[in-house]
Amino acid sequence: MRPVDPRLLTHARTTRAFLAGSVLLGAAGAVLVVVQAGLIAEIVVRAFQQHAYGLTGPLLWLAATAVGRAAVAWLTELTAHRSVARVKSTLRGRLLEHATALGPSYLAGRRTGELTALATRGIDALDDYFARYLPQLALAVVVPVVVLARILGADWESAAVIAATLPLIPLFMVLIGLATQARMDRQWEGLARLSHHFLDVVAGLPTLKVFGRAKAQARTIARVTDEYRRATLRTLRIAFISSFALELLATLSVALVAVSVGFRLVDGTLGLETGLLVLILAPEVHLPIRQVGALYHSSVEGLTAAGQIFEVLETPLPAAGTRPVPPLRGADITLTGVTVTHPGRTAPALDGVTLTLGPGTTTALTGPSGAGKSTLLAVLLGFTPPTAGSVRIGGTDLADLDPAEWRRQIAWVPQHPQLFAGTIADNVRLARPDATDQQVRAALAAAHATDFADPAAVLGEGGAGLSAGQRQRIALARALLADRPLVLLDEPTANLDGESEAAVVDAVRALGEGRTVLLVAHRPALLAVAGHRHHLPGPPLPPTAPAQHD
Template sequence: MRRFLVASVAAGVVVSGSAIAAAVLLSALVAGLVTDPGSRSPAHWWPVLAGLAAVWGLRAGATWLQARLSQREASAAIADLAGQVLEAVTARDPRRVAADRDAATTVVLDGLDGLRPYFTAYLPALLQAAILTPAALAVMAWYDWSAAAIVLVALPLIPIFMVLIGLATRDRSAAALAAMTTLRARMLDLIAGIPTLRALGRADGPTERVAELGAAHRRSAMATLRIAFLSTLVLELLATLGVALVAVSVGLRLVYGHVELLPGLTALLLAPDVFWPLRRVGVEFHAAADGKTAADAAFALIDDDTRHAPAGGAARVAAAGAPIRLTGLWVDGRDGPAPAGLSGTIEPGRLTVLTGPNGAGKSTTLQVLAGLIAPDAGTVTVAGVPVGELELRAWWAQLAWLPQRPVLVPGTVTENLELFGPLNDPDAACAAADFDAVLGELPRGAATLLGRGGVGLSLGQRQRLGLARALGSPAPVLLLDEPTAHLDVAAEARVLAALVRRARAGDTVLVVGHRHSVLEHADTVIEVDHVRV
């Protein structure tokens, strides 16, 4: 960013110098042709013409370089800021990720694109106003004090109106971003529900609602555009009146012989260069306002992460094969604490099943064990070390976690199986998860391409893929959330037998389950309110 600003300032100095030099040379050329008819031969004015061509070419080159640097810096800044937002939001407590998802989605997908006008138009215009306006005014004062005095009176009106308009635009931009966030969230909810509505024969139901959301977005955009157009009209009117006052003053004084042609013409040609940068700042401010608002929202999401990030990173590494103890585990949820005072011990070499009613906090317990959620009360320790004090990346390397919806990314089946690292025995893992039969049905086997979220596989097939990935993982700790929920009896028996083998081999295996068949294979059953062995 510093290099970009230095380069932009340098380019702005060149542009400003070229503009002033061009005005002076052009004034000298015109004044000479008018006042000295004997010097109208092209050879006499060739040096001036060459100088004009040179400064115009220099100005064009500096403007092009500034635009190129601005585009490059805009792309880099947008990509970097979007990456920071995604990293900050996805690293949070999962309970907060859902709350911040819509805001982060709007900022990353739509809002930050508004930063491009900020870098490519507004910032160069601001630098130009800081350099060209005072420089042109100083040169104008050197040639014609009267014209400079008129400009000094009219010029402050533009910043005053810019501040007033900017305050209104800032509030409008914030409201537009909030409206966009709400509209996007509702639109995504509608789109997500279309498959269900289509299955029920009601796919045309959301049509009216989609039209209403589109109309609301259109009204929000038009309200912003109205402010932009009206403010631009005000700024253009002020700048035009300022230049007109200078022109009238110079013209009258030329008529009465109170000023010579060269200084008067120079002042007249410099007047637009005095007003133009400030006018451009006001115009470009509206294009950059939305991006600036989105950037503020992005920084708020990033800074918010520093205040709410879960505790951890104390560089303590848990030893593999150590017992995990839950003591009075308490996590506040949307509908009350879940779990509430959960205690128990998860020992290596034993298959432990966590059971209880829906909403009791079983999945939340797995997230606490993984270090993704900090408990509100109680402790979870591994070999006597609280999970919050572990070096989380080292702890995650020892975990194989299967949530209720396995994580699947666009790519081949093999890439999804090895998403978290190579498997010990892929064939054996696929057989244990009954995924080998699925591979035999796919058109290209393990090379079959899957879409986002596992599109191309049924719900049960996705579950089998996630199971194969967990069962084949070399990690010594397995956390499985309802691993047999979508399996038939035969497949469930194979999976449970594989889990028992992993436990007998000395691994720590924790399974969330309700079925009687799962409980039958358990060495230890932990309920939400007490421990039963």
């Protein structure tokens, strides 16, 4: 893994200014270290060897140098934290925007928990990388060069010893880093698996409780959590061992310099001030590099997550058209031989469908489970491109139309509509934020939702507090308020009681006035609303082996 991922410079331009600032601050800090070491050596020699006690000037300079080093450290921390806040905000926004633009077909191939972990814990893990690792990396490049140059000017023999032993630390860092990266990859996979499994269990908790499977899933979560705990402890074990190895190498290097300086001080070939200067500066050469090795372990999780974030960001977006959408209220929507085969599968999910949706008509789409009804809706939404065949809007191929403009013409009500934490009015206004209170109430009345839906009532996340039928009617009110020329409905009366079904059917009938409606339906009450029907045959049954007789 590279110390600085160049993709950070592409996707977060703030990183460039931050790296430049870190190098400048590191150079200033290195100069202050050299000045401080020279002042300490001068004060000690003048006080204890020369017995000169007029040290007011050097002591004031020493205090000023200490204040300067503190100011440089403070500026480095301040720059790091402000930069990481901007970088995290930029990356999180781009990740969500790009993942949304990739569409449901891409998201269906990834685990929800994995993307959630990337957008939250993964991006937050960049804190240590930016706030500590990158500034220390700049110090590890600048400080050893400046300090070693000063030691070379004072005592070339000590500089030669340090230069010979210094490369051992990066060498061991690379070897340890390779082992750490492999462990961290497994740890991150465990975290993503735990996050995904936990989200699935929480989403399906009511069903699990009904069938008495909640405790079994709790045991599964406990097992995955324990695996993640063990992976984390293995990573920490390597981190502690690596810190010991780096400290040992640095200590041996400084000890060799100290022995050499001590012998030359005894035989008088080296002055006391020079010896003190070398002994004070020798640990400063190794310190930044040792700190890089120690901080690498705290930042490697962020680097691992960043690599997966960049994989998502670098996934090419599906080809999109640019032509304007023709007026849908007077245009036919024609599907001709539309076939969809998902990647990695041989059997088509949708096979040769030919269908025409006339303007202002309501068409019911029927067929057994697996016939491709939801896939056909995804094709019309522009999320799933046909493998073969075409979809034409008034003579224009759907692939040539601007997808954003096309979707602005569609009101989409899925089988399980998504409601958000907020008032009922906020949920209904989702497609038309500028709608008035009177328009919201009219939409709720048309959806037969006024008996339970006070526009000012506050809902929980996912519409908590409402039944399935009530959530459907809120979603239909949202579609009525949007007033789009094309309405797509996916099983709007599934799993509803008779009273809720009747209310939803009336709302669907209201939606069909002056709009083109395509609805997936099985229930007779909903089929009665449609003026046209189109049946999709189910997938062919797999061939069975002929019976064998003795």
